[in-house]
Amino acid sequence: MEAGLNYLRPTALRPYSYAFTPPPGLPWESGEYERIAMPIADARGRPTHIEREGFELREAPTAVADFLDDAEVRAVYYPELAALALAVTGGARAHVFDHLVRQREPERTALNFGRGKTDGKAAANGRIHNDYTEESGRRRLALVLASAAEAAAVRRYCIVNIWRSIAGPVLDTPLAVCDARTVMARDLVNAEVRYPKRTGEIYLATHAATHRWSYFSRMDRHEALVFKQYDAQLGGVARFTPHAAFDHPLASADAPLRESIEARCLVVFE
Numbered sequence: 001m002e003a004g005l006n007y008l009r010p011t012a013l014r015p016y017s018y019a020f021t022p023p024p025g026l027p028w029e030s031g032e033y034e035r036i037a038m039p040i041a042d043a044r045g046r047p048t049h050i051e052r053e054g055f056e057l058r059e060a061p062t063a064v065a066d067f068l069d070d071a072e073v074r075a076v077y078y079p080e081l082a083a084l085a086l087a088v089t090g091g092a093r094a095h096v097f098d099h100l101v102r103q104r105e106p107e108r109t110a111l112n113f114g115r116g117k118t119d120g121k122a123a124a125n126g127r128i129h130n131d132y133t134e135e136s137g138r139r140r141l142a143l144v145l146a147s148a149a150e151a152a153a154v155r156r157y158c159i160v161n162i163w164r165s166i167a168g169p170v171l172d173t174p175l176a177v178c179d180a181r182t183v184m185a186r187d188l189v190n191a192e193v194r195y196p197k198r199t200g201e202i203y204l205a206t207h208a209a210t211h212r213w214s215y216f217s218r219m220d221r222h223e224a225l226v227f228k229q230y231d232a233q234l235g236g237v238a239r240f241t242p243h244a245a246f247d248h249p250l251a252s253a254d255a256p257l258r259e260s261i262e263a264r265c266l267v268v269f270e
Contacts, residue, residue: 001042003246004035005176005213006111006126008189008204015204016192017113017127029113031191033127036207040176040246043214050088050160054180054238055227057216060084060164067166067261073099081162081224081263088226089158091267095144099263101166104173106257111173111245124173124245124258128205130229131264132159132240133190136201137230144266156269158231161243162224167259169218172251175260177227178205179212180238187211188240205242215246229264 008015008031015031022028043057050056064077082094102114103121111126132140140159145151163175188203205211216225231239245258 001040001249002037003040003176003249005038005040005128005244005246006033006035007128007207008032008191009034010206011189014190014192016194017115019115019193019195022194028115031204034207038211038213040213040215042217044216044218046214048214050226050228051237052181053177053214054241055177055214055225056088057219058084058088058224058226059222060224061222062164067101073261077261077263081265084162084224084226085160085265085267089160089267090269091158092270093268094265095268096263096265097144099261101259101261103259104257108172108257111247114245121259124260126173126245126247128178128242128244129191130188130203130205130240130242131161132230133188133201133203135190137232140230140266141232154232154268156231156233158233158237158267158269159229160226160265160267161229161262162226162265163260163262164224165219165221165259166261167221168256169220170258170260171218171255172248173245173258174215174217174219174248175225176213176215176244176246177225178242179214180228180241182208182210182212183240183242184208184210188242203240203242211242 017029114123114125193200
């Protein structure tokens with residue numbers, strides 16, 4: 001299948017996006033994007049590995065009844081995710097530290113950064129990005145662990161994103177993930193995400209013909225896609241896995257709107 005993916009046009013400036021209404025006179029995001037048709041393979045049934053391609057699909061039923069109930073998600077879902085992250089990575093300890101529910105807009109507007117809406121749900125994110133950079137990945141360790149002494153004792157850790165449909169099979173805007181082995185450092189651009197009280201840093205991606213993209217068709221509620229966002233180990237493992245939602249070219253105009261939850265988990269290896 002071939003579908004359009006939104007790449008950042010090469011730029012000498014540092015792109016930014018706002019996660020809240022920007023100050024007067026500033027746009028929601030800077031940078032220019034180009035939608036480039038890329039082959040996207042259906043990886044369902046094909047073995048992938050978190051340390052090789054950077055992503056794995058797992059059968060992972062959940063006991064959560066309502067993913068919009070924040071208390072239930074934290075009490076029930078977070079422990080499920082921690083166990084899943086350890087099973088996938090082989091780590092010793094896992095700390096789930098945030099989550100976000102996304103819903104495709106009813107009017108199916110063009111995919112962008114998936115800015116938050118007034119109903120509390122974010123939209124599908126159609127910009128190719130990676131949740132952490134070399135720098136923000138390093139900073140996250142001290143923000144998650146309880147003490148500086150605990151953080152100082154850690155040798156290797158990684159951060160994974162765990163993504164799941166919460167409303168039946170995903171048909172209209174699936175999540176595409178890029179094989180980490182096909183992404184070069186020169187393809188990644190540091191960018192700011194501006195929140196009300198802090199500024200985060202992610203990678204955006206410029207186009208390279210060598211990128212190999214995959215998705216898993218009709219992902220359903222009982223499955224979870226686990227993909228690497230940062231790894232403190234510099235060689236021999238997948239470290240960054242750019243990803244983005246895309247409009248499925250074969251989805252019908254009345255396809256159910258995608259609803260999904262993503263959570264981030266820091267895994268410590270011993």
